[in-house]
Amino acid sequence: AALGRKLTEDFSGWRVGIVTTDVSLIRPMGxxxxPPGPPVAHGGLKVRLWQAQL
Known part of the structure; x- marks a missing residue:
C-alpha cells in the first residue's frame, strides 16, 4: 500500500511497470x-509485467 501511495502521489501522469510472480503483491497497491501480459520465463520463474497509468 505504501508503494502505491508513493507512486500515485509523486509520479502522477507517469506510467508504471511492476514485474512479479505474485499477483497478491499487486492488489494491495491500490x-x-x-490484466498483465502473458507470463515470461525469467531465471526459472514465470513473471508477468503489470503496467498502469498513474
Missing amino acids: IKFP
Whole structure:
C-alpha cells in the first residue's frame, strides 16, 4: 500500500511497470492495473509485467 501511495502521489501522469510472480503483491497497491501480459520465463520463474497509468 505504501508503494502505491508513493507512486500515485509523486509520479502522477507517469506510467508504471511492476514485474512479479505474485499477483497478491499487486492488489494491495491500490493502483488499477489492467490484466498483465502473458507470463515470461525469467531465471526459472514465470513473471508477468503489470503496467498502469498513474
